[in-house]
Each structure stands twice: as C-alpha cells, then as structure tokens.
Amino acid sequence: MYIIKLNAIDSTNTYLKSLALVALPKDYTVVMAESQTEGRGQMGSLWRAEAGKNLTVSVFKKVSYLKIEQQFYISMAVSLAICKALKTLKIPKLHIKWPNDILSADKKLCGILIENVIKNNKMQGTIIGFGLNVNQKNYNELPQASSLSLLTGVLYNKDEILSDILNQFQYYFKMLEAKKFNEIKFEYETLLFRKEKPSTFKTKDNTTFSGIIKGVTENGMLNVWTEDEIIKTFDLKEVSLLY
Known part of the structure; x- marks a missing residue:
C-alpha cells in the first residue's frame, strides 16, 4: 500500500x-x-x-x-x-x-x-x-x-x-x-438498518410515507413494501429514510 x-x-x-x-x-x-x-x-x-x-x-x-x-x-x-x-x-x-x-x-x-x-x-x-x-x-x-x-x-x-x-x-x-x-x-x-421494520420515508418533494425495507436491488435501489401492499423501488435521489 x-x-x-x-x-x-x-x-x-x-x-x-x-x-x-x-x-x-x-x-x-x-x-x-x-x-x-x-x-x-x-x-x-x-x-x-x-x-x-x-x-x-x-x-x-x-x-x-x-x-x-x-x-x-x-x-x-x-x-x-x-x-x-x-x-x-x-x-x-x-x-x-x-x-x-x-x-x-x-x-x-x-x-x-x-x-x-x-x-x-x-x-x-x-x-x-x-x-x-x-x-x-x-x-x-x-x-x-x-x-x-x-x-x-x-x-x-x-x-x-x-x-x-x-x-x-x-x-x-x-x-x-x-x-x-x-x-x-x-x-x-x-446489516441493513430498519430492515423488516415499519419506517418513515421522505420523498424529494418533502412528502412522507410509511413502508418496510425488504432489501436492495443489485444496482443499489431500495426495495420498500408500501402501504398499498406492493414493493416499490427507489433510488437515492428519490427517497430518504427518516430515523
């Protein structure tokens, strides 16, 4: 090195x-x-x-x-x-x-x-x-x-x-x-933080929604089970996980 x-x-x-x-x-x-x-x-x-x-x-x-x-x-x-x-x-x-x-x-x-x-x-x-x-x-x-x-x-x-x-x-x-x-x-x-736990997310237009993190895609998008009972994928520019 x-x-x-x-x-x-x-x-x-x-x-x-x-x-x-x-x-x-x-x-x-x-x-x-x-x-x-x-x-x-x-x-x-x-x-x-x-x-x-x-x-x-x-x-x-x-x-x-x-x-x-x-x-x-x-x-x-x-x-x-x-x-x-x-x-x-x-x-x-x-x-x-x-x-x-x-x-x-x-x-x-x-x-x-x-x-x-x-x-x-x-x-x-x-x-x-x-x-x-x-x-x-x-x-x-x-x-x-x-x-x-x-x-x-x-x-x-x-x-x-x-x-x-x-x-x-x-x-x-x-x-x-x-x-x-x-x-x-x-x-x-x-090791993913809050995986399989109900969490709150914020979109780029500052609206919030609830969902459960299920994992990530191979290119790093976040898989979230949303309130309407479907899995949606989000990239870093679209959504942030609130504590």
Missing part, C-alpha cells in the same frame, strides 16, 4: 481524483488528512469533523473486473469492511443505513462517499472516501452522530483502526474479484 499523510486539505477524494486525471494511482493508494476543509458526503452534503480526532481517508482501488452495472457492490463491500473492522473493536449494534452510512444503534459513526473512475464506458477504478468518528466527543450540532470513543470510553489509535479497515477492504475486494456477489449482497442486507 502507498499511504499519503496530509495535515490539511480540501478533500481527500478530490486529491485522489486529481491524481487519477493524470494517471491511475497505484492500487490501494491511501490518502489521509488530519483536517478536511471541504469534506463531502452523499448528494454533495458537507462532512464536518474535528481536526485530528477522526479518520478522514480516501482509498484508490482498481476495479476493472467489474461491470458498470455492478458498481453498487463496491458500496456494499466497503460498508461491510468497515463494519467488520468495528466489530473487532466491540462496537455494539452495528448497522448500515442505506446506502452506506455506518451506525451504532441509531447513531452515525461513519459516512462513505464512493466516486468511480469510468473510461470508455468501462470501470477503471474507484475512489473510496470515508469519515469515521473516532475520538471526537462533541456533537452538539449533530444529535444523530456519535464516535467510537463516546460509545466505549476508549481513546483509540487512528493508525491501528485504519490498518484494520484496510485489511478488511482487501478481504472484501477479493470477494468481489471472485464474483461472490450473492454472498456480499446477503451480508449487506443482513
């Missing part, structure tokens, strides 16, 4: 994307920063993290063995890898909130942003950005957030946690390369 450590940067994902524009980085090129000024989450949302207290990391991985229509398996594999690493730290009640937020009970620990490099209509690589709340203690403006240290009382070594996560990345990407898609999807759906 090739690890680049930075003190401060706008976004680790943006840094890797700029490298990829010139030439594809080496497999498992890792960029980590103590502080991000413009960290991003899903749908362009800002990701704020206290400097020095958390893991803000991006990883480049070659995925030319995947088809474009299989790209959501990257999101599933990454979510599972982070969950598996946190499970070894005895973090309780781990779930994946669709599409790829990592929760303990209903508290968000980690956000993931995946940006794929596609050339000539073929998958080349993926840039996996994640922000993991490690030792931060104050979330006054984010009542749904928590950190590993808040949950356990332990002050963690961030480099050790990153090493564990990267080891799990290698495990799950080997599964992807071996085309064990059914196993990955089954494991992902097993």
Whole structure:
C-alpha cells in the first residue's frame, strides 16, 4: 500500500481524483488528512469533523473486473469492511443505513462517499472516501452522530483502526474479484438498518410515507413494501429514510 499523510486539505477524494486525471494511482493508494476543509458526503452534503480526532481517508482501488452495472457492490463491500473492522473493536449494534452510512444503534459513526473512475464506458477504478468518528466527543450540532470513543470510553489509535479497515477492504475486494456477489449482497442486507421494520420515508418533494425495507436491488435501489401492499423501488435521489 502507498499511504499519503496530509495535515490539511480540501478533500481527500478530490486529491485522489486529481491524481487519477493524470494517471491511475497505484492500487490501494491511501490518502489521509488530519483536517478536511471541504469534506463531502452523499448528494454533495458537507462532512464536518474535528481536526485530528477522526479518520478522514480516501482509498484508490482498481476495479476493472467489474461491470458498470455492478458498481453498487463496491458500496456494499466497503460498508461491510468497515463494519467488520468495528466489530473487532466491540462496537455494539452495528448497522448500515442505506446506502452506506455506518451506525451504532441509531447513531452515525461513519459516512462513505464512493466516486468511480469510468473510461470508455468501462470501470477503471474507484475512489473510496470515508469519515469515521473516532475520538471526537462533541456533537452538539449533530444529535444523530456519535464516535467510537463516546460509545466505549476508549481513546483509540487512528493508525491501528485504519490498518484494520484496510485489511478488511482487501478481504472484501477479493470477494468481489471472485464474483461472490450473492454472498456480499446477503451480508449487506443482513446489516441493513430498519430492515423488516415499519419506517418513515421522505420523498424529494418533502412528502412522507410509511413502508418496510425488504432489501436492495443489485444496482443499489431500495426495495420498500408500501402501504398499498406492493414493493416499490427507489433510488437515492428519490427517497430518504427518516430515523
């Protein structure tokens, strides 16, 4: 692995994307920063993290063995890898909130942003950005957030946690390369937050409806059993799951 450590940067994902524009980085090129000024989450949302207290990391991985229509398996594999690493730290009640937020009970620990490099209509690589709340203690403006240290009382070594996560990345990407898609999807759906429980959803025009999450499609759309007793599928731009 090739690890680049930075003190401060706008976004680790943006840094890797700029490298990829010139030439594809080496497999498992890792960029980590103590502080991000413009960290991003899903749908362009800002990701704020206290400097020095958390893991803000991006990883480049070659995925030319995947088809474009299989790209959501990257999101599933990454979510599972982070969950598996946190499970070894005895973090309780781990779930994946669709599409790829990592929760303990209903508290968000980690956000993931995946940006794929596609050339000539073929998958080349993926840039996996994640922000993991490690030792931060104050979330006054984010009542749904928590950190590993808040949950356990332990002050963690961030480099050790990153090493564990990267080891799990290698495990799950080997599964992807071996085309064990059914196993990955089954494991992902097993950890899906509020699966098989009545939940409330909000559409992009701010209307709400009730339904039960049944799982996901292969391309990452959410299958919801709705009040009119049919299963509807929604993509990330159409609906969000409320807590």
